[in-house]
Amino acid sequence: MSDYDDKEKSLSDSAPFELFEFVGTYRNYFMTSDNLAHTFNGSVYNPVPGLKRGGLKVGTHEDDSVDITIEVPITEQIVKDYAFQTTPPSLALTIYRLQRDATSFVPYWKGPIASITVNDEFATFRIPSKFGSILQGNIPNVYVQPPCNNVLFDELCKVSRVANSLDTQVTAIEGRNISIPSLGAFPNGWFIGGEIAIPARNERRMIVNQSGTVLTVNYEFSRIAVGTSIQVTAGCDHSYSGANGCPKFTNQRNFGGCPFVPGESNNVFVTGVK
DSSP: OOHHHHHHHOSSSOOEEEEEEEEESSOEEEEESSSSOEEETTEEEEEOTTOEEOOOEEOOTTSOSEEEEEEEETTSHHHHHHTTOSSOOOEEEEEEEEETTOSOEEEEEEEEOOEEEEOSSEEEEEEEOHHHHHHHHTSOOOOOSSSOOSOTTSTTTOOOTGGGEEEEEOOEEETTEEEOGGGGGSOTTTTTTOEEEETTTTEEEEEEEEETTEEEESSOOSSOOTTOEEEEEOOOOOOSSSTTSHHHHTOGGGOOSOTTSOOGGGOHHHHOOO
8 A cells, every 4th residue: 555545545634636647739738726836747736716616527429428627816927828829739637646755646637628617706627537528539429410510620510711701900898899891891780709819818708799890708818918910800600590590601502500490489398289
């Protein structure tokens, strides 16, 4: 039995802490739940006040795996780098569990980040187990539904991102509202569901509303000012015939949904037979 096991089972001498190693496309991030910094495998893991790990959660029949959640304060760089992108780059987490003054450790968890949600204080990272993600990795996630299953600009959608993006500059900022006069030639709502990117920092935000030349993003940029160079990309509501769906890209031939499937309003299993 290792010294870790001895301490883990001790009622009086147990002093566990965990190290969180995030390996990402942009950079790697090293955090600990302890109030002291730790050097482990050549990397320094610094304390992050407010860092929390949820318990293990067993999936349902729709998601037959086990996952775990990690809460990270929104002020951390990892949140700024990954949480506000419409298509976040790859990010994976390994959790090591240690005991104070023990030389051995346990690799507690390993898996890719499956989703990131944000509130006013924290970003929540959901991580399925490595085994669960392998089981799910090659199964297409396609539903029989009216909205399109494709991701805008992917290989199935075939719409060009380059042709639907505009390089421009910010002229005014008020909280989450960003004024861009050069958008005046576009219809209202054209950019809803799209994104504003700052290419110099690879920082992105989703556009949740458009009122003329003023775009509202889902969360404020960490650093943005009048004159900042940005790239604005159109959005899509994934509808077959809506003004902000396939028709605006002249792309109904590549629509990936089932537009004529009955909705709840005329579904007898919901409304009953009349």
